[in-house]
Structures are given as structure tokens and as C-alpha cells.
Amino acid sequence: MSYHIFSLIKLNYCLMEAQYRQPTEIQRQTIGFALQGKDVLGAAKTGSGKTLAFLIPVLECLYRQQWTAVDGLGALLISPTRExxxxxxxxxxxxxxNHEFSAGLIIGGKVLYLLFKFYSSYVRDTHGIHRPTKCLIAGSFLTMQQQEIMKVNTNIT
Ligand SMILES: Nc1ncnc2c1ncn2[C@@H]1O[C@H](COP(=O)(O)OP(=O)(O)OP(=O)(O)O)[C@@H](O)[C@H]1O
Incomplete structure (x- = not known):
């Protein structure tokens, strides 16, 4: 599998620019299934490229589904640590x-945003301000929910 299978031209460009020319083993074994909408549970050693193994399908799927402002939060990534x-x-x-998307990072009370063109759903930050985001990355998710730092209006079933 080569990265060239992706329809998102801008994603291909960024991968090439970052010198990601061939997928690593974990990426090769997981991205195809994720793009088919299948559940994927992957494990590989540190430094094997797991981050792109889930970020590429997230970006590609949002693009293929033509995710727009009215569709709500497109992806929620939960990490065990803020690092x-x-x-x-x-x-x-x-x-x-190079994409027109919005992404947010919430870590222990800090909220950082990458805002581009599409605003789709809203996250309330520590000051109670509602901010739009399409792709949200959260560290220590449960703590933030308990402290009511983050309220995400999304359907997780
Ligand atoms: N396809 C690729 N080609 C070249 N380098 C890559 C590729 N995919 C990832 N990398 C690089 O490999 C390094 C490790 O990637 P990454 O941090 O995603 O690994 P990881 O498995 O998530 O590690 P950890 O378990 O420590 O979080 C990074 O510097 C990343 O830029």
C-alpha cells in the first residue's frame, strides 16, 4: 500500500512534504481497514508510526464524507496523557x-485551537466561551468531563 491511494490531494502533499513516502508496518496494516469503516485495535512499539495510523484515516474519512459545518464534531481523539x-x-x-478544517486541543484546563474555514461544533473552554471545532484532541478526558471543563455535543454510541 502506498500513500497515493488517498483521495485527499492536500493530505498526500503534506505527507510527501513531511518525507512520509511509504507507510510503516502499523500504518500498512490498519489504515485500509479504518478507511472501510471497520473498528481497528492496533498495538505496535514506540516510534512505529501509530499516530499517523489513526490521523490519516480521520482526515481522509472526513474529506470523503464531505464533512461540513452542519455535521457536528467529526472526530474525537482521546489520549491518556497531556504529552x-x-x-x-x-x-x-x-x-x-493545508486543509480547511478546525481542530482543538484540550489539556488540563488549557484550550488551544487551530481554526480554519469550517466551523462545525462547539466546545466550551475554561472561561465558558463556546468555540467551534471539527476535530478535537483531548488528554485526560474523564478528568475534564468531571471538572466540566469540556462539554461536547456529539453522539457516541
Ligand atoms: N510513514 C512514515 N515514514 C517515515 N517516518 C514516519 C512515518 N510515520 C511516522 N513516522 C515518523 O516516525 C516517528 C514516530 O512516529 P509516532 O510518534 O507516530 O510513533 P508512535 O508509534 O505513535 O510512538 P509512541 O508510541 O511513542 O507514541 C515520528 O518521528 C514520525 O514522524
Whole structure:
């Protein structure tokens, strides 16, 4: 499998620009299933490329589904630690920099936003301000829910 199978031209461009020319093993084994809408549980050692293994399908699926402002939150990524959440956010910024999407990072009371053209759903930050986001990365999700730092209007079944 090569990265060229993706229909999102801008994603391909960013992957090439970041020198991601061939998928790693975990990416090769998971991305195809994720793009088919199947549930994927993957495990691989540190540094094997797991971050792109789930970020690429997220971006590609949102693009293929023509996700728009009225569709709500498109993706919620939950990380066990703030460091991992921030790392994921940075990779998303890199591979998604040419896209018109919005993404938010919430870590322990801090809310950072990457805002582009499409506003689709709203997250309330620590100051009670509602901010729009399409792709949300959350570290310590349960803590934030308990503290009511984050309220996400989305249907998770
Ligand atoms: N297809 C690829 N080609 C080249 N480099 C890649 C590719 N995919 C990821 N990388 C690089 O490999 C490194 C490790 O990737 P990543 O952090 O996603 O691994 P990981 O498995 O999530 O690690 P961890 O378990 O520590 O979170 C990063 O520097 C990333 O830029």
C-alpha cells in the first residue's frame, strides 16, 4: 500500500512534504481497514508510526464524507496523557496544515485551537466561551468531563 491511494490531494502533499513516502508496518496494516469503516485495535512499539495510523484515516474519512459545518464534531481523539495529546495535535498540524478544517486541543484546563474555514461544533473552554471545532484532541478526558471543563455535543454510541 502506498500513500497515493488517498483521495485527499492536500493530505498526500503534506505527507510527501513531511518525507512520509511509504507507510510503516502499523500504518500498512490498519489504515485500509479504518478507511472501510471497520473498528481497528492496533498495538505496535514506540516510534512505529501509530499516530499517523489513526490521523490519516480521520482526515481522509472526513474529506470523503464531505464533512461540513452542519455535521457536528467529526472526530474525537482521546489520549491518556497531556504529552501524548499535544504530540498528536502537533502531528495533525503538520499533516493537516493545508486543509480547511478546525481542530482543538484540550489539556488540563488549557484550550488551544487551530481554526480554519469550517466551523462545525462547539466546545466550551475554561472561561465558558463556546468555540467551534471539527476535530478535537483531548488528554485526560474523564478528568475534564468531571471538572466540566469540556462539554461536547456529539453522539457516541
Ligand atoms: N510513514 C512514515 N515514514 C517515515 N517516518 C514516519 C512515518 N510515520 C511516522 N513516522 C515518523 O516516525 C516517528 C514516530 O512516529 P509516532 O510518534 O507516530 O510513533 P508512535 O508509534 O505513535 O510512538 P509512541 O508510541 O511513542 O507514541 C515520528 O518521528 C514520525 O514522524
Amino acid at each position: 501524548l495529546a499535544y504530540q498528536t495535535f502537533e502531528v495533525l498540524r503538520k499533516v493537516g496544515k
